[in-house]
Amino acid sequence: MKAFLNEDFLLQSSTAQTLYHQYAAHMPIIDYHNHLVPQQIAEDKQFDNITQIWLYGDHYKWRAMRAHGVNERYITGDATDEEKFMKWAETVPYTMRNPLYHWTHLELQRYFGVTEVLNAESGKRIYDHCSALLRSKEYSVRNLLRKMNVKALCTTDDPIDNLAYHQSIAASGFEIKVLPTFRPDKAMAVDDELTFIEYVNALSQVSGKQINHLQDFKDAIQDRHDFFHSVGCRLSDHGLEHIYAEDYTEEEIELIFTRLHSGKTINKKEKWQFKSAMLVFFAHLDHAKGWTQQFHLGALRNNNNRLLSSLGPDTGFDSIGDFEQAKSLSKFLNTLDTTNQLAKTILYNLNPRDNELFATMTGNFQDGTIVGKIQFGSGWWFLDQKDGMEKQINALSNMGMLSHFVGMLTDSRSFLSFPRHEYFRRILCNLIGQDVENGELPADMEWLGKLVKDISYTNASQFFNFE
Structure with a gap:
């Protein structure tokens, strides 16, 4: 019987133990998606x-x-x-x-x-x-990050954020890169028309641009996108139930924006058209700057109305959704690829039934220009546990190339969550080690060790190129 959480925790073979202890354990961490509060890093809370x-x-x-x-x-x-x-x-x-x-x-x-x-x-x-x-x-917060050998982390930020704390961190000379991520979900959230217009007004104030027409709106967003880039941002992120890919014309979107701006309501088709147009617009901005776009798809949020009304969102009442994903995702990626404006992309799913769907979708748009250009992201939210990680790794291995995977992230609000990278690395080493023990992979420890180090750190370092 093994002691709980000993040095070989989750490592069920000697090969797995060698891969983890000699190759994975000491690799630095790039945490390219989390919800940490930059103010707490700036102030070294x-x-x-x-x-x-x-x-x-x-x-x-x-x-x-x-x-x-x-x-x-x-x-x-x-x-x-x-x-x-x-x-x-x-x-x-x-x-x-x-x-x-x-x-x-x-x-x-x-x-x-x-x-x-x-x-x-x-x-x-x-x-x-x-x-x-x-x-x-x-x-202190900064020393906690140092303790976990973090080299870079990316927070999640709204386009109207002034990024003052990110600038303060950079100016302080802190050796760990703390970079913003552009999360424009509110700029396409037209399900509540009044809330959307309030956001447009806030965007107008922050950008210093009068917004009366669709082009004004786009110009203000691009202004913020440019500003984020100047502060080191190299990723965007979108948290959606599914991708929107309705047919539309620019004239239709202009009319929809005009109706919204004048305080009128729009129907479901118009809402989906507007969201579809904005997603393409955001993607074009990302491609032009060489950013990576991330799509977190499949959450069914705010299920409990009674407790939502008293506690607010993001308090524990979300779950896995069963949305149709394939057709709209394919159409969206193909639209961008057709004009050669498909940026580096990471796709995260929340429903494990869609693992193979997402893994195969990434293969449709690899074009030989960038190693692992389209990524099937790590197990997310309800799936960032042992079973979920193993299924994601196996789906990616079966349908794509695990060797080019950019690895784990915390997606967390806590400065104590970085051992999740260790958790992932142990699971990864155990799966590869088991294949070696079964005679399914050669016992080439030099090559397998490189593979583990790449997935743990090097692939992300090269993919995002934060230097």
């Missing part, structure tokens, strides 16, 4: 206790606590930070076989040297120990 850095904003943990019957007061309510942590500690033993159990103990071990399991009995000791460390300078 110190957290007062582990609840603040670990439980605030973590809807993964919140969902588990609710399922365990924990009152909302101890989740997002007015309980003290210590009380909230203790309720989480009580919950943790019941999360066995949920990835939270692994992540929780990996993070406690890697950051704080805690090797005992977290439960109601150990909770107070662990809370006091970790909180004391967090109040020391060695555990």
Whole structure:
């Protein structure tokens, strides 16, 4: 019987152990998609206790606590930070076989040297120990990033953001690149017409451009795109149920924008036409600057109206959706490819039924100009756990080229989530190691070691070229 979370955690063969310990473990991290707060990096924030850095904003943990019957007061309510942590500690033993159990103990071990399991009995000791460390300078936000060997990270930012904190970080000489990502979802979110016009007005103010017509709107967006580029942005990101690829003419989109701008409503077809046109416009901007575009597809958001009304979005009430993906995705990518304006692209799916669909779709638009130009992204959200990662890796291996994969990201709001890269690397090494043990791959450790190092770090470094 192996000890829980020992040095060979998840590594079930000697080959896997060699691949991980000799090749993967010490590779730097490029975390090219997360939701970290740049202000906290700029100010090199110190957290007062582990609840603040670990439980605030973590809807993964919140969902588990609710399922365990924990009152909302101890989740997002007015309980003290210590009380909230203790309720989480009580919950943790019941999360066995949920990835939270692994992540929780990996993070406690890697950051704080805690090797005992977290439960109601150990909770107070662990809370006091970790909180004391967090109040020391060695555990400031920047030092936490250094501790995990992070070389670059990309936050997720709205086009109207002034990026002041990114500029401050760059000016400070901080050796880790902290770059923005252009996330223009609100610039095409016309399901609520009034909210959209409020956004247009905010965009007008930030860009300093009067927006009365569609071209004014596009000019303002391009102005922000140019500004993001000047601050180091090299990626865009879109969080959608599915790709929109309705037929439209520029005249139709101009008319739709005019109706929106005058306070009128538009029908479902017009909404989809407008979203389709904007996606193409964003993609053209990305291609012109050599950016990478990312599409996170398939989330069914805000399912619980009662709790959404009291707690707001992004509080743990989203799930996997069952949207049709293939035809619109193919049409969109083909539209861009037809005019040779298809940028480097990463596609993430949330429904595991679509793994092979997405993996094969990437192959349709590889054109020999860039290694791995179209990527099937890592297991995302509900799929960034052992089973989900293995299925994504296997689908990519079967349908494409795992060797050119740009690897893992955290997609997290927590500065303690970087051991997810280790988790991914161990799973990757274990799968390859098992193939070697089964005689399905040659035991060429030099080549396999290069493969593991490339997927862990080098491919991303070359693909994004943040230097």
